[in-house]
Amino acid sequence: MMYSEFKYYSCPGCGEFVVNYPETGSFHHTSVDFSDGKNRSMYSFSDLKITKCYGCEKNYWLREEYLVGIYDYGKKPLSNSNEERNKELIRKIPNWEKVKSADLPSVLGFDELLKAGDFRNEDEELYLRQNLHWAFNDKYIFEDRMFHNNAEKVIWEDNLKSLIPLIKNKWGYRLYLAELYRNLGRFLLAKLILAFTITIYPNQRKTKSAIFKACKNKNRMVVPVSA
Numbered sequence: 001m002m003y004s005e006f007k008y009y010s011c012p013g014c015g016e017f018v019v020n021y022p023e024t025g026s027f028h029h030t031s032v033d034f035s036d037g038k039n040r041s042m043y044s045f046s047d048l049k050i051t052k053c054y055g056c057e058k059n060y061w062l063r064e065e066y067l068v069g070i071y072d073y074g075k076k077p078l079s080n081s082n083e084e085r086n087k088e089l090i091r092k093i094p095n096w097e098k099v100k101s102a103d104l105p106s107v108l109g110f111d112e113l114l115k116a117g118d119f120r121n122e123d124e125e126l127y128l129r130q131n132l133h134w135a136f137n138d139k140y141i142f143e144d145r146m147f148h149n150n151a152e153k154v155i156w157e158d159n160l161k162s163l164i165p166l167i168k169n170k171w172g173y174r175l176y177l178a179e180l181y182r183n184l185g186r187f188l189l190a191k192l193i194l195a196f197t198i199t200i201y202p203n204q205r206k207t208k209s210a211i212f213k214a215c216k217n218k219n220r221m222v223v224p225v226s227a
Contacts, residue, residue, distance in 0.1 A: 006071045008093060009051075009062050009102070016055030017093055018102040020048055020062055033203060033225040035210050037176050038134050040141065049127060051102035052109055059105040059113055061124075068092055107135045111155050122166060129163045133180075137222040146221070160184055175199075175207050183222075187215040 007020045031041040052059050060066070069089035072082040090096055105113070110132035119125045136156050140146040147153045160180050167173035167180075174197040181190040194212050199205045203225070210225045 004073060006073060007062075008068045008071070008089060008096065008099060009066045010068050011053040011055060011058055012060055012066055013053060013058035014056040016053050017068065017096075017099045018051055018054070018062075019096075019099045020051070020102040033207065034137065034141070035179050035182075035207060035214065035223045035225060036134060036137050037179070037207070038137070040138070048102045048104060049124075050105065050113070050131075052105045054100050059109045059118075061118070062102060071096065104131060104135065107132065107139070107152060107155065110135060111159075114159075126163075126166045129159055129166065132159050133163065140221055157184070175204065175211065178208075178211050182211060182215055183220050185220050187218060191215050 004022050006022075009018050009020065010016070011018070031039055033039050048062060050059065050061050069085065069092055071086050071089050093099065104110075110128055113119070114125070114128055114132070119128055132155075136146050136152075136159075147156065160183050163180055164177065167177055174193060178190040178193040178197065181187075181193065191212060194208055194215075197208065199208050206225045210223055214221075214223045
């Protein structure tokens with residue numbers, strides 16, 4: 001596995017540093033696809049767009065204005081410009097090797113950003129809402145408990161309803177749209193969407209089958225996609 005550019009950011013609240021790794025693949029035998037469209041693996045990094053500060057716990061977007069520098073882990077020898085860039089980063093962050101990696105906010109963190117309207121366009125809103133959906137499903141998969149209280153259940157359902165208008169006219173999101181309606185318990189509508197969704201690739205066909213089977217079983221929760 002070859003990493004390339006590690007990007008270092010500074011929290012706009014307190015100045016604490018985080019490093020964002022480039023997106024990488026995952027080992028096949030540890031990787032599982034789920035009906036919500038997310039691939040979950042024990043050994044993978046994601047190129048995040050948002051993080052939670054380890055210092056002041058502020059949730060913020062990893063925007064260019066917070067970028068401190070880039071360290072290049074690419075193939076050697078590096079170009080002179082990349083060598084200078086690495087040296088510049090080390091001058092700014094002497095303990096650069098000990099900086100913690102960026103990590104996604106919690107369920108409540110995503111909800112906080114959405115309620116504050118902290119997004120610049122529809123794509124950013126979709127990013128927040130989809131990751132909030134996935135965060136709830138992560139809790140169900142890894143903690144076997146999606147909600148800690150009724151307030152979280154309300155956040156989950158409201159987010160599902162808000163996601164639908166963001167994707168209903170996007171053809172590439174048809175399977176995800178069916179998944180959202182299934183999560184809401186609208187199984188007949190979910191199956192109708194599936195019936196009119198053309199799947200080309202094997203993983204799409206497997207996801208479609210998994211969602212349809214879950215509808216048949218009146219199951220609203222996220223399910224793994226069979227290999």
